[in-house]
Amino acid sequence: MITLLGGIVLLIVGYFTYGRYIEKNFSIDPNRKTPAEALKDGYDFVPMSKSKNAIIELLNIAGTGPIFGPIMGALYGPVAYLWIVIGCIFAGGVHDYMVGMISLRNNGAHLPELASKYLGKPVKHVVNIFAMLLLMLVGTVFVTSPANLISSITPDWLTIGVITVLIFVYYLISTVLPIDKAMGKVYPWFGAILIISTIAIGVSLLTGGHALPNLTMNTLQNFHPKGTPIFPALFFTISCGALSGFHATQAPMVSRTSTNEREGRFTFYGMMVSEGIIAMIWAAASMALFDGQTLSQMIDAGTPSAVVNQVSVMLLGNVFGTLAILGVIVLPISSGLSAFRSLRTILADYLHIKQDTLKKILMVTVPLYVISFVLTKVDFNMLWRYFNWANQVTAVIALLVATRYLYLKNKNYIVTLVPGSFILYACVVYILSEPIGFRMGLTTVTYIVGLLLTLGILGVFWKSGVNQKETLSPDSALINDQLPINTSTAK
Structure with a gap:
């Protein structure tokens, strides 16, 4: 209990x-x-309140991940x-x-556009793919x-296949609606269900008399029933x-x-902290209610x-447990919707398909679905492994973009370089060792090769940053946060 609290x-x-x-360190400008x-x-560029932006951000980033x-x-x-902490x-x-x-600061540009601006145009294509x-x-x-969650609380005649189709129909309808209608109206209700x-x-x-595991010197070890090493697997799990x-x-x-840069810490950093709290509660519940072997068997039998x-049922009973399951269901549905919406806009930007008519929106959206x-x-577990690696590679790219941004502005870039370097090393070791990659296994050679490759990538990144900074003029858009309006994004 002490560790959780x-x-x-x-x-x-x-x-x-x-x-x-x-x-x-970022130096916000409220004006x-x-x-x-x-x-x-x-449609996409719509002023909304701080509270709506925050709940949309939380539901967008949460999914079933936390x-x-x-x-x-x-x-x-x-x-x-x-x-987690x-x-x-x-x-x-x-x-x-x-x-x-x-x-x-850059007209609401997506990560590929930001990577192109701060890391170089050739990088944009790689980032777009990832x-x-x-x-x-x-x-x-x-x-x-x-x-899977919905099928567990609905009649047998409502099969997973039917539920999947219904979710896609909901996504399709919501994707073509303006953001304040698709998310601004519904997400506050979804958020309330999730939070409650x-x-x-x-x-x-906390009140049910459960033995909550604490982190002590005796428990600071790997309890995985299959002996899966902590590094790098935990950082992808x-x-x-x-x-x-x-x-x-x-x-x-x-x-x-x-509508104001002052809202950023609450909306972006604050909602990430909220997601961390959600993750702490579910990790604690899983450890308190099941031993490792039982938990492993339940996961292997299907999905988490x-x-x-x-x-949900063990802690809250059948009725309230079902309501809690509904709270979990809204997470992936809301994040799935936002994922496809982002995918549509990124693909449209990349192909220069202006999203100003329903026909053009559907032309991009339907093939994706x-x-x-x-x-x-x-197989879900296979999808999850590929998702995890692509997910953390994208995090590396984002942190390197942020590092370059801070470096060019003479700000403290260590705050993004350190976590970016760590997760880059984890990504390299993961792809070298895992079956989805080079199948080298977790050996001393793998760790050494991974370290050398990581240092090589960081060396190229650092050298290109130095060269970039040396050629900048005082009025450069890279320093002054100026980006020409992307006409394929704004209608």
Whole structure:
């Protein structure tokens, strides 16, 4: 109990201290006109209130990540708490804030456009591929996971196939609506369900006499029943609750609806902290209610949705447990919708297809849903592994963009370079060792080769940054946050 409560307290303290420092380091300008005001189009660029922006950001970035990830991360034992707290404060919160604010300074540009501006035009194509791959995988995973959850509380005649089709229909309708209608009206209700259900799980966990595992010197070890090493697997298993590249694809959406830079810390950093709290509660519940072997068997039997179902019913009973499951369901549905919406706009920007008519919107959207529907037939665990790697590679790219941004402005860039370098090393080792990559296994050679490759990538990144800075003029757009209006984005 002490570790759970202490971790939540640290997350909140981190928001008010380190989050404030990150904001100060960025140097906000409350009087600067935002994209929502300068490019208002009634569709994607729409001024909305601070509270609506915050709840949209939370639901966009959450998905099943801060629940499914911590459930699987709980297999490692209390050490999972460390990554959630440290990762959220020093990596995830910084990542989300910097991407959101840099986008806000650049007409609400998406990550590929930002990468092109700060890392070079050739990088834009690589980032576009990773961003679109990630969003497609996210959208598919966030169709599969709620479909499984819904099927667990509905009659047998409502099959997973039917539920999947219904979710796609909802996505299609919502994708073509203006953002203030598709999300601004519905998400506050979704948010209320999520917050109430999460609080109910947390309170029941604390007051129900459950033995909550604490992080001590004796428990600071790997408890995974299959012996899976902590590094790098844990840092891919728990992503959305600590650091997630998917968030870099979502923050620009909200940067297009924000009306003041002062709101950024609450909207971006604050909602990441909220996601960390959600992750702490679900990790604690999984560890408290199940031993590692049982938890592993439940996950292997299908998806972590089975654990969600059991935790909710065991802690809250059948009626309120079902309501809690509904709270979990709204997460992937809302994030899936935002993933496809972001995917549509990124693809449209890349292909220069102006999204100003329903026909053009559907021309981009429908093929994406067809591809995603085919992917729903692929094994969930396989999809999750590919999603995890693409997710963290995207986080690396976003942190390197933020590092270059701060470096060019003579700000403290260490705050983004350190977490970016760490997760880059994890990504390299992961792809070298895993079956989805080079199958080298986790050996000393793998760690050494991974380190050398990481240092090589960082060396190229640093050299290009030095060269870039030497050629800049005082009135350069890279220093003064100026970006020509992207006419394919604004209607």
